[in-house]
Amino acid sequence: MSQEQILAYRRPDGSVGVRNLVAVIPTCGCALHAAERIAAQVEGAALLHYAGGCGETEGDTALASQLLSQYGRHPNVIGSIVVSLGCETLDAHDLAGRIAQGHAPSELLVIQELGGTVKTVTRGLALARQMRSQAEHLEREPCPVSSLTVGLECGGSDGTSGLAANPAMGAFSDLMVAQGARVILPETSELLGAEHVMTERAASPEIAAQLLRTIEECERFLKATGEDFMGKQPSPGNMRGGITTVEEKALGDVLKGGHTPFVEVLAYGQAPSRAGLSFMDTPGNDLASVTGLVAAGCQIVTFTTGRGTPWAMPSRRWSR
Amino acid sequence: MVNTLVIDPRDMVGVALVELEDGSMVTFADMNGQRVHALEPIPFGHKIALVPIAEGQHIIKYGASIGVAARDIQPGEHVHTHNLKSVRGARQ
Incomplete structure (x- = not known):
């Protein structure tokens, strides 16, 4: 059988994406509302609905953090906005850092450091729109189905x-x-x-x-x-x-x-x-x-x- | 018109694509001259035996065993909970 191709986006790490999404990632239930408000107002932003981050077993928090970092590094993602309250068990700095080691950038917003929900959402919206506008020049190119x-x-x-x-x-x-x-x-x-x-x-x-x-x-x-x-x-x-x-x-x-x-x-x-x-x-x-x-x-x-x-x-x- | 689906060539049962009336002729792709008549009404989506199946024999659908015949089954009979038993300890 001949090698079939699909039209998709090539990422700097060699992976191939079929969407250009901004991931909005709350690191605890307390940051979920702010993250929701950011994702809802930007076309192409996707909320990762996560409501744990505190009061869980260590194993559950570690697994959630691992999965969220994999989402941030997913080939369909062009950038991540990690939204943290600032006092949760899940280590938001560590999560944002691990995402940034992938092909796409990540930004960390800490609600308690920024001075509340409104300021966090305002900052998050600016970042999400900036990431989306930077993706506008990306073009699909033929990529093997094997990718x-x-x-x-x-x-x-x-x-x-x-x-x-x-x-x-x-x-x-x-x-x-x-x-x-x-x-x-x-x-x-x-x-x-x-x-x-x-x-x-x-x-x-x-x-x-x-x-x-x-x-x-x-x-x-x-x-x-x-x-x-x-x-x-x-x-x-x-x-x-x-x-x-x-x-x-x-x-x-x-x-x-x-x-x-x-x-x-x-x-x-x-x-x-x-x-x-x-x-x-x-x-x-x-x-x-x-x-x-x-x-x-x-x-x-x-x-x-x-x-x-x-x-x-x-x-x-x-x-x- | 085809009124029954046989999913795998090894299958002993077909699946009714319409409600098969008592006595109706079963028709499916690749019949190879096989003649089976429904011996009772078969509801849509339910199974009909295409070959004689002996009590204790594994009944094959999807090319694999879906359980064991609880009694002898004639071609044209409805195959369901009354004559097919799970070997995985399920309800029944």
Whole structure:
């Protein structure tokens, strides 16, 4: 197959973006309002809706900081505005510094140092507009499809999802893999019941073992909640639609990943290290799942739906 | 007119693309002369057996097992919770 090209923006670090977004990143719930007001008033600005930053476990704060820095360095981003209150646990200076090591600049606004919300928003608006105007001269140029990382997501499934939309996405996945792109299938809980197919498709025995471990860990976690997750699969609506067993439901979902082997198992938000189809360990919740896909560098996330999925989070604009 | 979808050539069941009436002829791509009539009404999106399936046999859809036949199934029968059981310990 010939090497196909897409029109996209080449970044100084060699990565390729399909959007020119300014990321507005609050480092705690207290800074969220100011960040929202900045993002809402600038075309091309995207709010990273984050409300943690204090009163969490160290592990949660570290993971959030890591993911936010990956967003700031995302190829679809041309600059970041980090909005901090000034007394939160999450280290805003460290976060802004790590973002600035990527291909795009970052600016840190500390509400307590600037003298309040109004002054912070005014300063943030000026910075965001400046970043956007500097991006106006950027032109799309032909870039190989192999420079893309693509996420595969579905939500609000109906009886036709496993018959039409997901097989179509699977065919797309196969085409992207043939072009040397990185493709990521997420959502561990959706795979419970498809272990027999997942392990057959693993590129090596090690990857098969890793897939099984990831699925088993997910099932252990679900059991630890005291609820019988597997006993409730498929849902009554699934059954009315004609789906009989959890295996059948899971296979309809795995179809999204097409027919190529799994070459890597990724932790949540981890970027793939090689071309081909990877699996990412994420929750089954679409918003949480897509957040992990975009953090891993997906410039595009494809999304199939049967009943409609009208959510509007920034990553939709990031990655649509 | 095609009224049934067979997703993988290895599949033992098809999926009704319309409500199949009792006695109606099942038509799908690549039938290779296979003749199956619905033995009962099959709702849209539900499965119909295309081959004889013995009790205990794995039922193949999407080219893989979706569970085990709970009893013998004739071509043309509705395949659902009454004659197909999960092997993953699901509801039923």
